Amino acid sequence: MAITFLEQRKRQQYMIPLLVLMLLITFFVIWYGVLKPQQPAVVTFYIPEETLPSALKKVEIDFNFLKNITSDRFQLFETIPTFEKEAGRENPFIPF
Numbered sequence: 001m002a003i004t005f006l007e008q009r010k011r012q013q014y015m016i017p018l019l020v021l022m023l024l025i026t027f028f029v030i031w032y033g034v035l036k037p038q039q040p041a042v043v044t045f046y047i048p049e050e051t052l053p054s055a056l057k058k059v060e061i062d063f064n065f066l067k068n069i070t071s072d073r074f075q076l077f078e079t080i081p082t083f084e085k086e087a088g089r090e091n092p093f094i095p096f
Helices: 002-035
Strands: none
Touching: none
């Protein structure tokens, strides 16, 4: 019996530093990931207008192509008839 007590004592001696190490790692992860104030990750760049190509300086969108589309190409949806029967059962969970 004395041998088993000594083996348990040796295991405890190895487990306590391991537990302390795991607690320190957990605290570090929580501190670094959650509690530490985060630096803003937004970086803005300023590009002077003189360096931009002329095509990027002024953008023009031609909406005249929408006027040329004829409505003959489009089809209307069919109307759905209303439901005329009684909807559902009194208790939908009972078997048929």
